[in-house]
Amino acid sequence: IQYINPNSELCKDFAKAFRTALTTDSQTQTKTEKTLKDYLLHQLMYYKPYSGKIRNRNTNKMQKNQIDLVQLVMEKMSINQKTQFEHYVDEKVQILEALVEYPDIYEMDEESQKQFIKNHSKSLGFSHIFIVNTEGIGFYIDEGVYRNQKEEPFFIDIMENDIFITEPFYKEDGNVIMTVCVSIYNEQQEKVGVLCGAIYLDSIQELIEK
DSSP: TOOOOSSSSHHHHHHHHHHHHHSSSSTTTOOHHHHHHOOOOOOOHHHHOSEEEEOOOOTTTEOOOOOOHHHHHHHHSSSHHHHHHHHHHHHHHHHHHHHHTTTHTTTTHHHHHHHHHHHHHHTTOSSSSEEEEESSSSEEETTTTTEEESSSHHHHHHHHHHHEEOOOOOOTSSSOOOOOOEEEEOOOOEEEEEEEEEHHHHHHHHHHHH
């Protein structure tokens, strides 16, 4: 799509499909339209336009690449929609930043963490919350299970950054999800773990549509 002729019928078909998906209500959208919306939300946060020069297949001349279907479609979306998306994610970061200030969280007592999160989980707006310690063991509170994530690139990212937001990815059930992570520090200002909250992109779509 990145190198497509903007005047071709195929490009028009893609543009029409994306625009239709954007204007379709979530209650009546097809599976394909939902996938296209998920893709566009991903691009809102992570899309980086190709820069440089390409060879025009029609004229065989080198030219600066200014043709990108996703970018063209994104321009049709309002600035307000993008602002809402970024505000939603920022709000989730702030929620986690507030939670890590509580002793129930930063003292790293699993029973206290479990009880504290369960008492507040419904009002936090995450699909699920988990805590990863500095040994790479993830405690998934809602499920009550532990996962060794020490060998995952995700573990390196959250240990090297005080705040880390994953790129959206597909779960086994087909839903698109992203994870917001905030470091946990004890009273001695030592990093003792990371508090993570997962967000389904469907919930962000519903917010934007409203």
